[in-house]
Amino acid sequence: MMFDIEKVRADFPVLDQQLYGKPLVYLDNAATTQKPQCVIDAISHYYEADNANVHRGVHTLSERATAGYEGARKIIAGFFNARCEREVIFTRGATEAINLVASSWGGANVRAGDEVLITHMEHHSNIVPWQMLCEHVGATLKVVPINAQGELIMEAFEELLSERTRLVGVVHMSNALGTINPISTIIEKAHAVGAKVLVDGAQAAAHVAVDVQALDVDFYVTSAHKMYGPTGIGVLIAKESILKTMPPYQGGGDMIRVVTFDKTEFNDLPYKFEAGTPHISGAIGFGRAIEYIQSIGFDAIEKREKELLAYATAKAEVFDGLRQIGTAREKACVLSFVLDGVHPHDLGTILDREAVAIRAGHHCAMPVMDFFKVPATARASFSLYNTEAEVDALFAALKKAQEIFA
Amino acid sequence: MFELRDLYQQVIVDHNKSPRNFGKLENYNHEADGYNPLCGDRLHVYLNVNSDGLIEAVSFEGEGCAISVASASLMTEAVKGTPLSEFSAKFDMFQHMVTADLEEVPDEEVLGKLAVLSGVREFPSRIKCAVLCWHTLKSAVTDSDEVAKTE
Numbered sequence: 353m354m355f356d357i358e359k360v361r362a363d364f365p366v367l368d369q370q371l372y373g374k375p376l377v378y379l380d381n382a383a384t385t386q387k388p389q390c391v392i393d394a395i396s397h398y399y400e401a402d403n404a405n406v407h408r409g410v411h412t413l414s415e416r417a418t419a420g421y422e423g424a425r426k427i428i429a430g431f432f433n434a435r436c437e438r439e440v441i442f443t444r445g446a447t448e449a450i451n452l453v454a455s456s457w458g459g460a461n462v463r464a465g466d467e468v469l470i471t472h473m474e475h476h477s478n479i480v481p482w483q484m485l486c487e488h489v490g491a492t493l494k495v496v497p498i499n500a501q502g503e504l505i506m507e508a509f510e511e512l513l514s515e516r517t518r519l520v521g522v523v524h525m526s527n528a529l530g531t532i533n534p535i536s537t538i539i540e541k542a543h544a545v546g547a548k549v550l551v552d553g554a555q556a557a558a559h560v561a562v563d564v565q566a567l568d569v570d571f572y573v574t575s576a577h578k579m580y581g582p583t584g585i586g587v588l589i590a591k592e593s594i595l596k597t598m599p600p601y602q603g604g605g606d607m608i609r610v611v612t613f614d615k616t617e618f619n620d621l622p623y624k625f626e627a628g629t630p631h632i633s634g635a636i637g638f639g640r641a642i643e644y645i646q647s648i649g650f651d652a653i654e655k656r657e658k659e660l661l662a663y664a665t666a667k668a669e670v671f672d673g674l675r676q677i678g679t680a681r682e683k684a685c686v687l688s689f690v691l692d693g694v695h696p697h698d699l700g701t702i703l704d705r706e707a708v709a710i711r712a713g714h715h716c717a718m719p720v721m722d723f724f725k726v727p728a729t730a731r732a733s734f735s736l737y738n739t740e741a742e743v744d745a746l747f748a749a750l751k752k753a754q755e756i757f758a
Numbered sequence: 759m760f761e762l763r764d765l766y767q768q769v770i771v772d773h774n775k776s777p778r779n780f781g782k783l784e785n786y787n788h789e790a791d792g793y794n795p796l797c798g799d800r801l802h803v804y805l806n807v808n809s810d811g812l813i814e815a816v817s818f819e820g821e822g823c824a825i826s827v828a829s830a831s832l833m834t835e836a837v838k839g840t841p842l843s844e845f846s847a848k849f850d851m852f853q854h855m856v857t858a859d860l861e862e863v864p865d866e867e868v869l870g871k872l873a874v875l876s877g878v879r880e881f882p883s884r885i886k887c888a889v890l891c892w893h894t895l896k897s898a899v900t901d902s903d904e905v906a907k908t909e
């Protein structure tokens with residue numbers, strides 16, 4: 353499909369507004385993306401026409417709600433090329449999906465003396481659950497170092513990997529640096545020592561195609577809200593063979609088959625891991641968001657986003673006093689930087705008054721900030737609807753910030 | 759419309775660039791840490807109160823955004839040489855100024871130079887930056903071992 357930027361922008365109603373008399377320039381897509389009208393409509397339609405609980409009623413609305421919810425699961429399974437829908441577990445988001453794995457799989461499989469290997473560029477959500485697990489069972493958390501470009505040091509990864517490694521947790525695309533990690537190689541090497549791999553796809557899934565079977569990944573997690581879908585919903589995609597052996601994460605309705613006070617028989621996959629009334633409209637919106645991505649296609653998306661990052665990077669390289677944080681060869685969509693004499697937090701405020709929305713802070717990746725010896729960075733993150741003119745507006749606003757502090 | 763220059767007044771830019779009373783005091787009898795995890799701002803204040811209860815010397819170290827550094831710098835100027843017993847009232851006065859209704863005109867007679875920070879009212883997410891140093895100084899005054907936060 354031809355990529356028509358004007359048409360794409362028109363799909364996102366929120367983009368069409370002014371702040372402080374200037375057109376909104378939304379460059380905080382790594383925090384959350386905007387939602388296309390079709391997603392908003394799918395959610396509204398569900399509440400306007402089909403709202404009911406799922407898997408519980410024989411009445412028409414309940415059947416419609418169930419069809420919508422399960423239809424979304426099917427779309428998601430197809431998108432990630434899961435073997436079947438039983439491998440798709442709805443969660444509140446990437447964070448809950450990681451906690452599910454750490455708690456359920458980790459609790460049953462990680463023992464004292466074992467190791468969990470993560471990387472220096474993980475989001476806090478792929479650090480803390482493992483830290484908690486290791487503390488709880490007496491295992492050791494090991495960390496793969498990064499280099500000055502913000503890339504994993506693969507030799508160190510191989511050295512840290514051992515028979516003791518039970519799980520490798522790695523981010524597919526770093527939210528703080530933009531780095532895209534060689535997850536295929538990582539998975540292969542981890543499997544060679546018998547370790548399982550969890551890939552945090554919270555950033556990646558909207559920007560690069562993911563095939564969980566080709567990757568042979570054990571656990572892949574992501575959040576809908578970073579993929580043009582609603583907040584409060586995400587997925588864990590995991591091998592059925594592993595999910596089958598895992599104890600439930602939470603107990604409650606939907607995850608059971610028979611309950612007596614003596615014993616409970618758990619439900620089949622994927623319901624065993626979906627206790628309680630789920631986020632039905634969220635799942636439906638998520639499914640619609642994925643169809644939206646599919647309608648544009650990753651060939652067009654990747655090409656367009658590469659173009660835009662290259663344009664922004666070229667500007668950043670010649671901008672006086674700007675230091676980029678994260679210059680990996682393989683990266684996407686993220687321009688993280690510090691500016692001499694202007695604290696990122698002040699930049700955030702000044703840019704906001706120019707109607708340019710960026711994130712300033714540690715990006716939930718404090719170890720990355722420590723590595724680069726900065727308290728925070730300013731981060732512009734791009735999406736398929738951003739334009740070169742918006743990149744220009746960003747740099748014009750940076751100039752203005754420098755003038756204020758001159 | 760409220761302009762950026764109302765927040766980043768020259769005084770603030772200047773105090774950010776060359777903060778007053780910056781560094782560790784040689785002699786001090788109170789100190790405290792302040793931390794704003796949201797922005798990563800870190801402050802450490804040192805305080806020397808003499809036997810007459812006067813704040814003889816005060817200083818700060820740390821890193822942060824322009825608002826937090828300038829606010830700390832202005833705070834040290836505002837409390838230096840004043841009786842410790844007046845600190846609590848100053849603290850309340852500052853806190854009030856940065857959270858008051860926008861219509862309320864800050865009383866420059868009372869607030870002095872601190873009034874330049876009244877602009878943060880327009881920027882709710884930045885109020886924390888301005889008050890962090892005051893919370894930290896309060897911790898120092900009360901000899902609290904806890905790292906000061908703004909919530």
Ligand SMILES: Cc1ncc(COP(=O)(O)O)c(C=O)c1O
Nearest residue numbers: 445446447475477527554555575
């Ligand atoms: C790389 C990465 N992992 C995990 C998360 C957590 O996602 P959520 O907060 O949606 O659970 C994020 C979101 O900021 C992220 O960027």
